[in-house]
Amino acid sequence: MPNLRFTEKALSDWMRGQADASEIVISSRVRVARNLQHLPFPLLATRQQSEEVLKRLTGIPSDHLQSFGTFYTVELDHIDPLDKRVLVEKHLISPNLANESQHGAVILSEDESVSIMINEEDHLRIQCLYPGFQIRQAWEKASSIDDKFEEYIDYAFDDKHGYLTSCPTNVGTGLRASVMMHLPALVMTQQINRILSAVSQVGLTVRGIYGEGSEAIGNLFQISNQITLGQTENEIIDNLHSVVLQIIEHEKNARTRLMNDSRLRITDRIKRSYGILSYAEVMDSKEAGQRLSDVRLGVDLGILEGPSIPVMNELNVMTQPGFLQKTYGHDMNTEERDIYRAKLIRETLGKR
Amino acid sequence: MLCQECGKRPATLHFTKIVNGEKTEFHFCESCAREKGEMIPGTSGGFSIHSLLSGLMDIDMAGKGAASSAKAAQSLRCEECGMTYSQFSKIGRFGCSSCYKYFGSRLDPLFKRVHGSTVHVGKLPKRGGSKIQAKRKIDGLKLELQQRIHEEEFEEAAKLRDQIRTLEKELSEQ
Numbered sequence: 001m002p003n004l005r006f007t008e009k010a011l012s013d014w015m016r017g018q019a020d021a022s023e024i025v026i027s028s029r030v031r032v033a034r035n036l037q038h039l040p041f042p043l044l045a046t047r048q049q050s051e052e053v054l055k056r057l058t059g060i061p062s063d064h065l066q067s068f069g070t071f072y073t074v075e076l077d078h079i080d081p082l083d084k085r086v087l088v089e090k091h092l093i094s095p096n097l098a099n100e101s102q103h104g105a106v107i108l109s110e111d112e113s114v115s116i117m118i119n120e121e122d123h124l125r126i127q128c129l130y131p132g133f134q135i136r137q138a139w140e141k142a143s144s145i146d147d148k149f150e151e152y153i154d155y156a157f158d159d160k161h162g163y164l165t166s167c168p169t170n171v172g173t174g175l176r177a178s179v180m181m182h183l184p185a186l187v188m189t190q191q192i193n194r195i196l197s198a199v200s201q202v203g204l205t206v207r208g209i210y211g212e213g214s215e216a217i218g219n220l221f222q223i224s225n226q227i228t229l230g231q232t233e234n235e236i237i238d239n240l241h242s243v244v245l246q247i248i249e250h251e252k253n254a255r256t257r258l259m260n261d262s263r264l265r266i267t268d269r270i271k272r273s274y275g276i277l278s279y280a281e282v283m284d285s286k287e288a289g290q291r292l293s294d295v296r297l298g299v300d301l302g303i304l305e306g307p308s309i310p311v312m313n314e315l316n317v318m319t320q321p322g323f324l325q326k327t328y329g330h331d332m333n334t335e336e337r338d339i340y341r342a343k344l345i346r347e348t349l350g351k352r
Numbered sequence: 353m354l355c356q357e358c359g360k361r362p363a364t365l366h367f368t369k370i371v372n373g374e375k376t377e378f379h380f381c382e383s384c385a386r387e388k389g390e391m392i393p394g395t396s397g398g399f400s401i402h403s404l405l406s407g408l409m410d411i412d413m414a415g416k417g418a419a420s421s422a423k424a425a426q427s428l429r430c431e432e433c434g435m436t437y438s439q440f441s442k443i444g445r446f447g448c449s450s451c452y453k454y455f456g457s458r459l460d461p462l463f464k465r466v467h468g469s470t471v472h473v474g475k476l477p478k479r480g481g482s483k484i485q486a487k488r489k490i491d492g493l494k495l496e497l498q499q500r501i502h503e504e505e506f507e508e509a510a511k512l513r514d515q516i517r518t519l520e521k522e523l524s525e526q
């Protein structure tokens with residue numbers, strides 16, 4: 001079973017690459033939704049019909065996708081709940097596919113940059129992930145994988161509505177492009193709400209990433225397109241691209257201003273967080289998120305020498321509940337998780 | 353998707369809050385989010401995209417003002433998968449790709465509100481997409497034709513007209 005390899009490492013190989021603006025944009029993701037003709041959407045499909053979908057989509061010749069890497073198919077019914085949780089924490093599958101699908105499966109590329117979900121809300125969802133700000137590259141790759149499937153599969157498509165999807169919010173292009181941004185300086189200078197509302201006025205949506213508390217974890221925000229019908233894919237990508245560029249600019253300016261106006265306070269905060277992460281015995285996910293964000297900012301600003309961006313990315317995934325339990329090999333309650341989270345962070349920071 | 357607070361404007365700020373493993377989603381329009389003053393609203397209460405979509409469609413119906421047409425819509429039924437319009441408006445998901453055909457233009461206000469448009473202009477499947485491609489090309493040429501006529505470039509316009517005729521003939525013979 002090659003599939004368990006995907007839940008052993010926290011950091012997908014694709015995340016190890018360095019990329020433009022990767023200190024502010026953590027990753028770029030494109031998801032394309034498609035459905036097969038003449039079969040009901042997963043919502044209404046019988047077990048038999050779902051199986052048929054799975055067969056047809058995994059039945060395309062295995063060398064057909066080879067130019068995009070080596071692929072492995074993982075059927076969700078065949079793996080245990082903890083592995084599912086880890087795949088979700090690594091953003092390789094959606095919670096919906098993990099928990100609610102019938103004959104759900106994912107076709108994963110070896111470096112985990114491509115994940116093709118089967119029998120999610122739609123029959124087929126092609127997802128491509130890139131490190132840093134590479135949203136155009138992500139779209140181009142997803143689109144060419146889409147072309148490969150289309151050579152063998154008759155898609156549900158009509159002249160007027162384009163690619164037909166189960167949810168009316170995805171119809172047309174079926175395209176959701178999103179960019180994960182780390183915006184600590186905009187949060188600290190309290191400009192974040194103003195900027196995010198401006199973003200929401202140009203057809204984009206913003207999602208804060210929250211953990212087991214009520215505050216944004218790690219100052220991470222996901223910006224994505226809201227509209228899928230009536231714009232071309234390139235228009236959607238260009239719009240997102242130009243708005244993200246502007247947010248990067250604002251974040252950079254806010255960082256400069258912070259360093260000019262309150263260098264001592266910021267430096268103190270960053271080093272304090274680094275110290276606490278290096279020595280704490282108990283660490284809840286909320287505190288870990290905030291302190292890891294401080295350390296990441298410290299590295300970006302040159303206040304700290306390390307850890308590297310890939311190690312920071314790795315820590316973000318490794319400190320999630322599912323991954324902790326996977327790493328240490330047993331179920332844990334919240335208190336235990338906080339102890340092991342602290343241990344894992346100490347060891348990771350100490351190693352480098 | 354409409355704002356869960358005012359139910360009037362599209363929701364553009366989305367938050368997922370996880371407390372003790374319980375996931376709650378929040379969807380606000382920009383001005384309600386601002387009114388809350390907080391990125392993280394303290395409000396609680398169940399929410400699902402389904403109920404929002406259904407709320408949205410109720411509004412579209414109410415907007416029409418005609419109870420009878422609303423009633424007629426509710427009884428629309430997809431002959432392929434059996435889903436009725438009223439089921440669709442409750443769960444906010446289509447049952448199969450034919451639902452789009454059977455619910456027809458009844459869906460336009462919904463698409464208009466969610467996407468600001470009702471017509472796909474993006475990528476086409478390589479197979480089966482050639483007809484649409486031809487149609488799009490003809491539409492483009494027709495626009496250009498009007499432009500030429502407007503600018504009194506009749507020689508160019510005549511060429512375009514012939515080109516359009518040829519393409520339309522090819523299309524009808526396919």
Ligand SMILES: [Zn+2]
Pocket residue numbers: 355356357358359360361380381382383384385
């Ligand atoms: Zn509102």
Ligand SMILES: [Zn+2]
Pocket residue numbers: 430431432433434435446447448449450451452
């Ligand atoms: Zn149907």
